[in-house]
Amino acid sequence: MFDPVHDSQLASQQPGLRGKESATARTRVPARRAFLRRSLTGMVLAVPVGGLLAACGSGSTMTGSASMPTSAATSAPSSPVRMLSLAAVADSGSAFREIMQDENAHVTFLQQALTKAGVQPRPKPTFKNLEQMDVQAFAQLAQTFENVGVGAYLMAAPAIATKAYLAAAGSILTVEARHAGFLDALLNKPLSPNGAFDKPLSQAEIVNAVSPFIASLNGGTDPSTSLKNDAAILNFALLLEFLEAEFYNVNVPKFFK
Template sequence: MDSCPRTESAPRNDARRSFLKTVLTTAAAAPVVLGATSTSLFAQSPDYLPTLYRGWNVRNFQDILSDENAHVEYLLNGLGTAARPKPTFKNLLQSHVLDFAMVSRALENTGVGAYLGALPLLAGTPYLSPAGSIALIEARHAGYLNTLLNLPITQNVKNQKEAFDLALTPEEVVALAGPFVVDLNGGPPLIPAGGLQSPIDVLNFALALEFLEAEFYNLNVPKFT
């Protein structure tokens, strides 16, 4: 991951392209600086990512993988028997390390916006502080990935650079992440008919997103590290 790893072919797909649409719009014009050379990000090999320190990207992606699995475990424990089952996902395995980094960046920035939008719904509950803590970790992941792709460190999933982060509505989150979901496997809808009204609704919504992120990293981090 810190140089030019060998990759296997995987089918490119509409769901991934749709999810990356806003990312690609801005990233296509962003330069990558490698030593004294500055060129377009997409002029680089799709099997290459820049690195600041030896082993830096490998360590960071392994940490992100660990964090996302820890988030799943926390939410499962907190929800107990009310926890949704793990959905079935599609189109998560990436062909190239650059694709992996771009989807990762989109997922993490989506997570930041999702938690920020949901936090007011947890006000006055014991879940507010843990959810805020998860949101901060997602933001640290997003900042690293923005930097890795030579984007502004605070740029959000809609490619806006702001001093105050963007809260996403549940509907916006589903529009971004929903195309990866094949089957909820008997679990509740991502957004219940009446909206996210109870802490259980909010936590199960967060759990679906954390399941998606964890599965994405569980598939791709071993491949690219």
């Protein structure tokens, strides 16, 4: 059974969920700010405005790598375009590695929370279509995943009964939103696609969005099943975190050596 008094400590005990207190983490802040400034003024890598994925909404906006545009770094700029400098893209490696670490920490936390509650965590699914051909396609799909994650946690939060797990979900939600804001800025999109008040996605929209990337659930619960309790909600969230973590694990080492 859930133990909110004891389990409320879980999020703070996970390395990836704690505040970035090390000197290494502190050095990332100015580098990221400089990166974002350069990303608005650089003039080397062309990113067509019309080619960007929608951040949220129906699952039809998400497709596998086969539908991603080819690398803009090797093609002539088109009009209209947004220009990002190659230096800024190179500098983003530390930020993407941090995002990768966060998503893996979310997986670990949810697995431990479920186990401690006496619930079997869902097995890791087998994924497909996650490896991207170029940095632009990678950043676009990352932006979509992170914004879908924000909408998913907003959907789940009102249904969580245990305060400790609601607090933990809120903590993960804010980190997902930070990731999404970074990627929205990187791709010259609005920092908040929904304006001043974000909107939850429906369970059906989330399932439709992630299904093209799932080859097998490996015996895990169908994500379209009704989310009747905290355990079901956490296992649903675990599926999304598995997907995000695997996406970054596959692509970050490929593009950022």
